[in-house]
Structures are given as structure tokens and as C-alpha cells.
């Protein structure tokens with residue numbers, strides 16, 4: 001098999017290199033790639049069957065990326081929650097650590113598309129500042145390596161960062177967020193997984209959006225990671241024309257489980273500038289969750305979340321399974337839409353609590 005370095009070097013980075021049969025207007029798209037980097041590995045390009053198919057849409061630039069629909073360049077206000085360069089510290093006990101500017105390919109819908117591919121905005125030379133910040137903040141027990149894509153770094157570079165983080169006593173777990181198993185499975189070498197397993201407890205969240213991305217090569221790479229004892233989760237972005245369909249989503253989740261990956265999140269698409277054409281309604285997302293829960297293995301049902309615009313963090317969304325709560329009973333709806341009643345306990349001391357829960361539910365609606 002070709003080395004991952006060579007595969008990466010052969011990636012398409014210019015519109016004029018796109019295959020002729022894509023019939024793309026180079027002049028129109030040049031402006032887009034001036035603003036938002038393009039890169040497509042030859043491997044991922046080879047998976048595209050037809051112009052405009054779900055894989056094509058994820059990586060081939062589109063003129064609509066320059067349209068202004070009132071969306072934001074930094075929809076999650078990550079820059080505001082960045083105490084030092086490369087760290088996003090929003091939650092009490094964990095933080096993101098952006099250690100790489102590059103990805104194996106660039107997703108057209110990326111939340112950090114203002115930054116990825118730009119080594120001035122995600123600066124590798126500032127990594128020691130991030131490590132110092134984590135060392136100085138003893139409340140951080142979970143460090144999430146992100147970027148860009150951390151697995152684009154060389155084994156040596158990645159290991160030097162992992163070693164330093166692992167040496168910090170209050171860091172309990174390390175996570176890596178990566179789309180490399182999807183875009184460049186060649187990168188998941190036996191040498192890399194041997195190296196990673198020295199830094200347990202290490203978790204990895206991968207990023208697959210469509211069942212066609214789970215090729216034999218990708219499944220093999222995921223197997224190597226799982227064999228190294230790394231629990232694998234998957235984060236999917238709900239995208240119009242890619243996976244906004246209950247059957248496609250169910251097949252994706254089932255294929256992930258067969259590849260030893262536990263679905264973790266489905267994200268409602270963030271309000272990222274230039275991605276209006278990817279956004280779906282929330283109802284669509286709820287319909288998809290409803291089509292999963294009960295109809296297939298509970299293991300195949302991820303949490304559906306919205307990352308709140310402005311930096312409020314992830315907020316879970318659930319179809320309505322609780323129809324009514326009173327002191328006497330709870331009226332529930334099952335996955336088939338049938339109604340069931342659960343009698344409350346006669347222990348009145350608990351009723352106060354339940355009422356508070358009910359108010360809480362109401363407020364959330």
C-alpha cells in the first residue's frame with residue numbers, strides 16, 4: 001500500500017486539478033478556495049461516484065460558500081473562550097487543544113473553516129503555551145486533541161505532545177478527535193497504534209457522515225485502533241443532501257458498530273458562514289432520532305445535539321417521549337407512538353422533586 005505521506009502529498013488542492021468530468025467552473029471556484037482551503041485525498045476522491053453525490057458535496061468547493069445568509073465565521077464563539085492560543089476552555093473539567101492546522105481533506109461545512117489550513121491561526125509553535133495552560137489548571141481532567149486533525153502530525157511530533165500531557169498528574173483521560181480514518185485510513189499504521197497505546201486511557205472520536213465512507217480500508221484502520229484498546233466513538237454532522245435521511249443514517253450507525261465504533265453524537269449543523277446549503281430543520285434531526293430509537297440497537301443511537309450559537313455548549317435534543325407528568329402518574333409514548341402509563345410511588349416526599357422535574361421539562365420546551 002502507498003505510504004500515507006505520499007497519498008497526502010498527491011491530494012488535490014486546486015480547483016483546476018479536479019477531474020474533467022466534474023465539469024466545474026474553475027473561475028467561479030477560484031474565489032472560494034482563496035477564502036476556504038481545499039484538499040481532497042486521492043483515496044476519498046476515488047470514492048465519489050457521481051457529481052453532487054453525498055461524498056462529493058462534503059469536499060468539493062461550491063460557489064454558495066461565499067453567500068451571506070447572516071451566519072457566523074465563529075458560530076460557537078470559540079475564540080472568546082480561548083484563554084491562550086490553541087486552547088478552547090468552555091466546560092468546567094475539560095478543554096479542547098488544537099494541535100494541528102491541517103486536515104487530511106477539508107470539509108466544506110467545517111465549523112472551523114475560518115482557521116483550518118492556516119498555520120497562522122492554529123500555530124504549532126504555540127503548543128507549549130497550551131501545555132502550560134493545562135498544567136496550570138488542575139480542574140482539567142480531560143484533554144481533547146483537535147485542530148485541524150491531530151493525526152496529520154508525524155508519530156514523533158504527536159508522541160511528544162501526548163507524553164507531555166500524560167505527565168500532568170491531574171489529566172485523567174486524553175481524547176483525540178480525527179477524520180483521518182475516513183479521509184486517509186493509510187495513516188493508521190501499526191507503528192502509530194503501538195505508539196498511541198502507551199498513553200491510555202486514550203479515547204478517539206472519529207468522523208463518518210455516510211455509509212459509503214466505511215470502505216474495507218477504513219474498517220481495517222478502525223480495527224487497528226480498536227485492537228490497540230482505544231474506545232472509538234463517532235461524531236456525525238447532519239447535512240442536507242448527505243445524510244438527512246433516516247434510512248441512510250440508520251445504515252451508517254449500524255455499519256459503524258460493525259466497524260467497532262460506537263455512535264456518540266449527531267450534530268445539528270452549526271451556523272457557519274457559507275454553509276446555509278447544508279443546513280436542515282431541527283424537525284428533520286428529531287425525525288431521524290425517532291427512526292433510530294427502538295427500531296434498531298440502542299448502541300446505534302447517538303445523542304442528537306446542537307452546539308449553542310454564541311458558545312453555550314452542546315444541548316441535547318430529544319423527541320417527546322414524556323407526554324405528561326403528575327403526582328400520580330407519568331404518561332409515556334413508546335417508539336411506535338403507543339401510550340403507556342407508569343404509576344408514581346405513593347411516597348409523597350418524592351412528589352415535590354417530581355414536580356420540580358416537570359417544571360424543568362416545561363421550561364425546556
Ligand SMILES: *Cc1c(COP(=O)(O)O)cnc(C)c1O
Nearest residue numbers: 088089090091094095096144314
Ligand atoms: C464538544 C466540546 C467538548 C467535549 O464535549 P463532550 O460533551 O464532553 O464530548 C469540550 N469542549 C468544547 C469547547 C467542545 O466544543
Ligand code: SF4
Nearest residue numbers: 103106107110148179
Ligand atoms: S476534518 Fe474536522 S476540522 Fe478538518 S475540515 Fe473536516 S470538520 Fe473541519
